[in-house]
Amino acid sequence: MSTPTDFLLWVRGPGFDIALVIFIIGVIIRLLEVLVLGRKPDQAEPRGGELGPGLRTVVTRTLPETGSFKRAPFTVIGGYIWHIGFFISLFLFVPHIELINATLGLIWPGIPSNLVDAVAAVTIVTLIAMLFSRLSHPVKRYLSGPEDYVTWLVTFLPMLTGYLAYHRMIDPYPLVLGLHILSVELLMVVFPFTKLMHAFTFIIARWYNGAMAGRRGVQS
Amino acid sequence: MADDMKRFTQTLGESLRERGVSRRGFLKFCTATASMMALPPTMVPAIAAALEKARRPSVIWLSFQECTGCTESITRSHSPSVENLIFDHISLDYHHTLQVAAGDAAEAAREAAMHENEGKYIVVVDGSIPLDNPGFSTIAGISNLQMLEETVAGAAAVVAVGSCAAFGGLPHADPNPTGAVSVSDIVHDKPIVNVSGCPPIPTVITGVLAHFLTFGSLPELDALGRPMVFYGQSIHDRCYRRPFYDKGLFAETFDDEGARKGWCLYRLGCKGPMTYNACATTKWNEGTSWPVESGHGCLGCSEPDFWDAGGFYNALSIPDSDIIRRAGVVAAAGVALGAAAGALNRSTRAKAAASHEKVTIDDLDKTS
Numbered sequence: 001m002s003t004p005t006d007f008l009l010w011v012r013g014p015g016f017d018i019a020l021v022i023f024i025i026g027v028i029i030r031l032l033e034v035l036v037l038g039r040k041p042d043q044a045e046p047r048g049g050e051l052g053p054g055l056r057t058v059v060t061r062t063l064p065e066t067g068s069f070k071r072a073p074f075t076v077i078g079g080y081i082w083h084i085g086f087f088i089s090l091f092l093f094v095p096h097i098e099l100i101n102a103t104l105g106l107i108w109p110g111i112p113s114n115l116v117d118a119v120a121a122v123t124i125v126t127l128i129a130m131l132f133s134r135l136s137h138p139v140k141r142y143l144s145g146p147e148d149y150v151t152w153l154v155t156f157l158p159m160l161t162g163y164l165a166y167h168r169m170i171d172p173y174p175l176v177l178g179l180h181i182l183s184v185e186l187l188m189v190v191f192p193f194t195k196l197m198h199a200f201t202f203i204i205a206r207w208y209n210g211a212m213a214g215r216r217g218v219q220s
Numbered sequence: 221m222a223d224d225m226k227r228f229t230q231t232l233g234e235s236l237r238e239r240g241v242s243r244r245g246f247l248k249f250c251t252a253t254a255s256m257m258a259l260p261p262t263m264v265p266a267i268a269a270a271l272e273k274a275r276r277p278s279v280i281w282l283s284f285q286e287c288t289g290c291t292e293s294i295t296r297s298h299s300p301s302v303e304n305l306i307f308d309h310i311s312l313d314y315h316h317t318l319q320v321a322a323g324d325a326a327e328a329a330r331e332a333a334m335h336e337n338e339g340k341y342i343v344v345v346d347g348s349i350p351l352d353n354p355g356f357s358t359i360a361g362i363s364n365l366q367m368l369e370e371t372v373a374g375a376a377a378v379v380a381v382g383s384c385a386a387f388g389g390l391p392h393a394d395p396n397p398t399g400a401v402s403v404s405d406i407v408h409d410k411p412i413v414n415v416s417g418c419p420p421i422p423t424v425i426t427g428v429l430a431h432f433l434t435f436g437s438l439p440e441l442d443a444l445g446r447p448m449v450f451y452g453q454s455i456h457d458r459c460y461r462r463p464f465y466d467k468g469l470f471a472e473t474f475d476d477e478g479a480r481k482g483w484c485l486y487r488l489g490c491k492g493p494m495t496y497n498a499c500a501t502t503k504w505n506e507g508t509s510w511p512v513e514s515g516h517g518c519l520g521c522s523e524p525d526f527w528d529a530g531g532f533y534n535a536l537s538i539p540d541s542d543i544i545r546r547a548g549v550v551a552a553a554g555v556a557l558g559a560a561a562g563a564l565n566r567s568t569r570a571k572a573a574a575s576h577e578k579v580t581i582d583d584l585d586k587t588s
Contacts, residue, residue, distance in 0.1 A: 006525070094465065168457075173454065
């Protein structure tokens with residue numbers, strides 16, 4: 001791996017394969033672990049359906065709960081901004097769609113690159129502000145463990161390197177593009193074994209909450 | 221001989237006038253040079269004055285492991301134009317493709333030029349230098365390495381023309397059977413300008429020489445030793461097809477509707493995003509066209525190791541492997557492992573339930 005081009009070829013070849021294997025196997029193991037374990041059968045007479053309330057809760061819990069918004073508006077708003085910014089950067093940037101189309105055959109329209117650029121800049125600033133808040137707020141700091149900082153880092157690095165690559169702030173280009181891909185591979189490897197799994201498990205958790213409440217005939 | 225001496229001592233201005241180039245034509249060239257090198261218009265008179273007075277510098281052109289494409293590029297372009305005349309009016313004392321002399325006479329010309337212009341001549345190199353075996357490439361029985369070291373010793377500067385001389389190029393491509401290296405791998409004590417490209421744009425070669433004639437120094441260089449004025453921006457950033465990239469409109473094949481409409485060639489393997497060169501602005505053949513305009517993606521020929529950059533027709537950032545097939549196999553493995561982990565958890569839970577001892581009222585009454 002003597003040249004930046006060799007580096008790029010490695011990260012998009014063997015490096016990507018390794019990350020993909022770990023990501024897919026890791027996510028499936030973690031999900032099956034939860035699902036196979038199951039729940040004890042509920043013998044009580046159901047007082048309502050599970051499907052409707054379960055699905056509804058998956059959606060409604062996306063909206064902020066009034067209490068937490070009042071108590072910690074910065075955390076809630078910052079959380080929204082960077083999650084949405086991250087999704088826009090990941091799924092609406094044309095080269096990313098191009099990558100997904102070339103590998104999975106799925107395609108959808110993107111948005112202009114300069115708009116994604118602005119969103120990415122806001123997302124990066126928000127992520128830094130969120131880290132600052134985590135470090136400076138005594139309660140947040142007390143509640144944070146190493147995993148919180150690791151997950152912040154592996155989420156932040158793809159955003160940062162992507163921004164650097166788009167603006168060609170590191171020379172030569174194959175190096176910065178390779179760093180960007182490598183940072184995503186790091187995210188893929190860390191993902192299944194940390195709280196980043198919430199990207200999949202949030203659906204199961206919300207569904208269960210809603211379905212359980214629905215079965216008991218109470219509001220979820 | 222007297223004629224030769226006159227030619228040698230003539231200034232560029234005198235020489236151009238003798239060749240019938242008008243003052244107006246000369247100034248037009250100076251203006252074009254200034255704008256090409258991103259210099260302010262106020263520099264035009266300075267360039268004109270400097271070029272007018274410039275003595276024709278001696279240039280020794282060494283061709284090593286190369287295909288003569290670089291020489292073809294510079295000789296066939298913009299002809300006849302003032303650029304060609306400028307090229308005529310450097311004193312090209314050795315160039316084994318173009319010179320009339322052959323054999324010992326040719327080598328004598330090189331040695332004479334080196335001797336007469338000690339410390340002042342420019343060495344232009346095209347082609348890479350084989351290090352594995354000196355016999356892989358020789359000229360008049362002299363190995364490329366020996367000739368380069370000998371000739372460069374008394375040079376003012378070295379211009380590595382073409383990607384082979386600048387970065388090793390095609391001979392350096394994997395598995396590099398001759399142990400080919402670039403000029404900068406061998407020469408460390410002289411200023412080197414890398415004019416990369418396969419071949420480089422002729423105007424860029426003449427631009428570098430014009431800069432040397434004008435300022436007596438080499439232009440500002442990038443991290444790879446290339447003149448910033450020509451290699452400062454990527455093909456992608458200056459490409460007229462860029463708006464299609466930003467909109468996500470790509471040609472899928474070389475003759476589909478997208479290709480006919482001039483959409484972006486990224487999917488067809490265009491290396492524009494990683495390539496720094498002036499093709500998109502300077503173009504080729506007197507500004508007629510350039511590779512992307514003619515419908516083919518950029519090969520990235522002005523970048524190091526472009527032959528080994530994952531295939532000319534593979535997009536830059538797309539992983540090589542067959543992801544869907546691989547993901548299917550991996551997912552099956554994941555399901556097996558996940559089911560095993562789930563079963564293990566179930567059995568742990570069942571064991572915990574089985575070994576659970578119920579506490580009765582009597583147990584609570586017991587005093588230990």
